[in-house]
Amino acid sequence: MISHRLLSDETIYQLTDQIHRDQHLLFYSYLSQRKEQAKFVGQYVDDKLTGVLAYFCGLSFPAFSFHCINREELNFTALIASTKEIIQLKKNAVCGTILCDRDLQLFQSHGLITGNPQRFLTMKHMDQSKLLDSNLAELVKENDISDIVDVLRNGGMKFFTRSELEQYPFLGIKECGHFIAVGGFHFYDSKLVELGSIYTSPAYRGKGLAKHLTSQLTKLGRTLSSDVYLGVMEENQVAVQLYKGLGYEVTAEQTIVDFKLIY
Structure with missing residues (x-):
């Protein structure tokens, strides 16, 4: 059974400890510094979290961060549709995010991408x-x-x-x-x-x-x-x-x- 709901504070806290910050800096920032201005739409399959699409309202465009937990169980179409309903964005709003290669392929396979994607590097001071x-x-x-x-x-x-x-x-x-x-x-x-x-x-x-x-x-x-x-x-x-x-x-x-x- 598939269901969608906003994540609880407890679930957000648990995810924060599980995220590899160097690899998923954007999603980590949503869970931590941007938490108060973000909404986290989670998809559950048989009550197990499969993926999260998080929305941040503080930029000049609708900004999102995507995190996949169980790629085999994820129903991406349903997650997108539920997020659209919950967030209530304007029709045809152009959103932005940063994706790893596997998630980029997922978005592309569903025809969501507009414009020209640009390669982006996260760098850490060492x-x-x-x-x-x-x-x-x-x-x-x-x-x-x-x-x-x-x-x-x-x-x-x-x-x-x-x-x-x-x-x-x-x-x-x-x-x-x-x-x-x-x-x-x-x-x-x-x-x-x-x-x-x-x-x-x-x-x-x-x-x-x-x-x-x-x-x-x-x-x-x-x-x-x-x-x-x-x-x-x-x-x-x-x-x-x-x-x-x-x-x-x-x-x-x-x-x-x-x-x-x-x-």
């Missing part, structure tokens, strides 16, 4: 000796937050929330009173630190600004947790090599996709 001794970037002040939001949006950065800028340290480099490079955190506590929204204006790229920003942000993160991560598009090899040069290593290779809940 070597503190490679960080720069830098103080080039300054802490962004509260009255600069709106300017930072404009810089990020104009640069096409959409994987951030305003609360991240307001709650966590955010660093910026200015020239002539304008921000030319910025960076901050998606998550910043003892459980998990993830750098995010690292951006340099096109006219100032190639000058090492991102390297200084990333070094300073990584050191800030290391004061809270030894588990410091960041994500980067695989095609952006300039950034990938920069991060490797600062002591980061790839822990997971996945794919960012847009999709629709068509059932």
Whole structure:
């Protein structure tokens, strides 16, 4: 017998302990830092959990994370249909998520993917000796937050929330009173630190600004947790090599996709 329901706090807690963070960082973040703004639709077959589709409402688009527990028992079509009913998204809403290769094949086989998937790397910091001794970037002040939001949006950065800028340290480099490079955190506590929204204006790229920003942000993160991560598009090899040069290593290779809940 198949049934669907929102996960209980107890089940969420149990899953948090079972998840391999390095391999499933997105889903782990939903279970932990994003728990209060997330809904977890679980599919049960004979009262055993087979899969979860989690929805987060804090971004500029409907953001999801998928976790499969029993691939042989999972009825994916039913999970998608029930999630659509429970979440009550607008018709034809384009959603986003990050998938491992097996889950990508599952989404593709059901015709859910729209647009062009992009390969995405999760990287974890492993070597503190490679960080720069830098103080080039300054802490962004509260009255600069709106300017930072404009810089990020104009640069096409959409994987951030305003609360991240307001709650966590955010660093910026200015020239002539304008921000030319910025960076901050998606998550910043003892459980998990993830750098995010690292951006340099096109006219100032190639000058090492991102390297200084990333070094300073990584050191800030290391004061809270030894588990410091960041994500980067695989095609952006300039950034990938920069991060490797600062002591980061790839822990997971996945794919960012847009999709629709068509059932």
